[in-house]
Amino acid sequence: MIRITKIFYFEMAHALHGYNGACRHIHGHSYELHVTIASVKGEDTYLQSPGFIIDFKELKKIINLAVIEKFDHKLVLSQAYLSKFPAVMLQENLEILEVEPSVENLLLFSRKAICKVLPPLLSLQGLKLYETRDSYAEWLASIN
Numbered sequence: 477m478i479r480i481t482k483i484f485y486f487e488m489a490h491a492l493h494g495y496n497g498a499c500r501h502i503h504g505h506s507y508e509l510h511v512t513i514a515s516v517k518g519e520d521t522y523l524q525s526p527g528f529i530i531d532f533k534e535l536k537k538i539i540n541l542a543v544i545e546k547f548d549h550k551l552v553l554s555q556a557y558l559s560k561f562p563a564v565m566l567q568e569n570l571e572i573l574e575v576e577p578s579v580e581n582l583l584l585f586s587r588k589a590i591c592k593v594l595p596p597l598l599s600l601q602g603l604k605l606y607e608t609r610d611s612y613a614e615w616l617a618s619i620n
């Protein structure tokens with residue numbers, strides 16, 4: 477099976493409510509999201525013209541709409557955080573999640589959002605989300 481991957485970048489601020497460390501305070505990261513796609517047909521022969529599983533340009537539009545525009549340059553906080561610090565509700569770039577915006581939860585959100593909008597005959601095979609240069613969460617379809 478052939479898999480293709482496109483990498484996306486976004487800047488986001490967050491805080492981890494209930495975390496006993498500096499990350500409980502609002503701070504920012506430059507995230508890097510790797511999105512890996514395959515065809516459900518599992519091609520192992522040459523692809524007919526134009527020779528793509530999906531055009532990288534089309535993939536970019538889909539992922540930008542489903543994930544990147546939701547998080548890029550946003551302040552992402554949980555409902556629990558906002559109950560404790562209601563004044564932050566006034567921020568105009570606020571994005572509220574039911575859960576803490578850890579890299580794991582952002583990855584799960586992204587998986588759901590992408591699976592909803594992926595064109596038929598394509599399957600999401602993997603996601604990797606870097607929060608820092610050396611910390612990331614990964615999901616692989618074959619492992620679940």
Ligand SMILES: Nc1nc2c(c(=O)[nH]1)N=C([C@H](O)[C@H](O)COP(=O)(O)OP(=O)(O)OP(=O)(O)O)CN2
Pocket residue numbers: 492499577578579580607608610611
């Ligand atoms: N399993 C997780 N652990 C942590 C998360 C997370 O989302 N999932 N997030 C954080 C913080 O957001 C933190 O900013 C990033 O963590 P960390 O890699 O520890 O950041 P640093 O590079 O600053 O840490 P070093 O000690 O310099 O390696 C915390 N944990």
